[in-house]
Structures are given as C-alpha cells and as structure tokens.
Amino acid sequence: MNKNSNNSNNNYINQITETKCSEHEKEFEYLCFTCNSILCSKCFFNHYKSNKDHDVESIDEIKKNLNNLSNNDYSYLNNSNHNYKTDNYIQNRINYIWTSIKRLSYQYTSLGDKVTEISNHFEKLHQFLIVEEHRLKKPISIDQDTVKEDLDKQLNELKSIINIINFNNNNINKKEVELDDDNQVKSIVEDTTDLYSISTINS
Ligand SMILES: [Zn+2]
Ligand SMILES: [Zn+2]
Numbered sequence: 001m002n003k004n005s006n007n008s009n010n011n012y013i014n015q016i017t018e019t020k021c022s023e024h025e026k027e028f029e030y031l032c033f034t035c036n037s038i039l040c041s042k043c044f045f046n047h048y049k050s051n052k053d054h055d056v057e058s059i060d061e062i063k064k065n066l067n068n069l070s071n072n073d074y075s076y077l078n079n080s081n082h083n084y085k086t087d088n089y090i091q092n093r094i095n096y097i098w099t100s101i102k103r104l105s106y107q108y109t110s111l112g113d114k115v116t117e118i119s120n121h122f123e124k125l126h127q128f129l130i131v132e133e134h135r136l137k138k139p140i141s142i143d144q145d146t147v148k149e150d151l152d153k154q155l156n157e158l159k160s161i162i163n164i165i166n167f168n169n170n171n172i173n174k175k176e177v178e179l180d181d182d183n184q185v186k187s188i189v190e191d192t193t194d195l196y197s198i199s200t201i202n203s
Helices: 041-050 059-071 074-078 089-179 197-203
Strands: 028-032 037-041 056-059
Touching: 028 041, 028 059, 037 041, 041 056, 056 059, 059 197
Parallel strands: none
Antiparallel strands: 028 037, 028 056
16 A cells, blocks of 8 residues: 555554554644555654655544535536536545546446457457368368278279289198198288278378
C-alpha cells in the first residue's frame, strides 16, 4: 500500500485499529492520501520533511467534509456528464475514481470484444482450413486406395508364381535326395514370399 519507500510510518489507513500513534503516543491528526498513511503531529513533521508534494489533509477537516458529503445528494455519481466542482479532496477523489472506473470498465469491455472478434475470425479460418484440407486429401486417398488394391493384386500374383517355382524346385530336390537314399527330406529353398510387401520394396 505504501508507495513511498522513504516513509517509515507503518500506520496505514486500511490497517488502523487505534486512535493513537503507537510510536509517539499521540492522537492521529492527519491522513496522507498519497502513501495511504495516518499521522500524528510528530509523524506529520517527519513525513513532511521527505514528502512535501504528498496530499495530506487534517482529520478534522476530513471529518467536516465527510459530514457535508453525507448530507449531499449522491445521484450525481450516476450522471457521467456531471461537472461537480469542489475543494473537498474526498469528493474530488470520488469524482475522479468514478470517472476512471467508467473509462477502465469501458476499455476492459472493448478489449474483451476485440479478443472475441479475433477468436471468431480464427475459428472461421480453422473451419475453412479443415474443410479445405479434407477436400484436397479426399481424391488423393481414393487414388491411393485404388493403387494399393492393384499393388496387392500384383504382389499376390508374384507370390503365387514364386510359390510355384519353389514347389517345383523342392520336388526336384526331393527326387535328388531320394536318389541319394537319404531318409531326411527337407526344404532347401526357403519361402521368401513374405519379403514382397510395400515397405520392403520401397526400402
Ligand atoms: Zn505521504
Ligand atoms: Zn506518530
């Protein structure tokens, strides 16, 4: 809360529970709106030495102004075009803060609207890109399926031919083995047809 690091006073307005300054044992007499602190006469003297430009007001004066304020009509706060001029610090601050809150909440809303607008724009772009991606891919996928079908047919045919060759070779070997009077018959030519797949052909 304390915006001024030079100020060693720890009596902040929003934390105050006593009416006396614990450091100087004196009644509080002033408020500093700049560093949000409450000051006794000794605090006030020390504070003034290092913070001559701060907005300090006496508590008596503030009480008087608050009493005036509570007797006033608050309806002017709802009128954004009010030209309420006063010397009263608190009333001036209320006017300023109220105008500022309206301006900031308007800014906040319009920034939110911009974010939503950008989100909507990109949402449309995303949808368009998804549709476009699908549109471009679809005929290619169909072509790819057709090619795959042809490829499988050809591979199967090749496998069949190789199997026939192997079968034939095995039979020849078998006959040779029988001619050698060997009881152990084994396949000499291995089945290699599993090697014919798209991945092994392309690698
Ligand atoms: Zn101050
Ligand atoms: Zn003090």
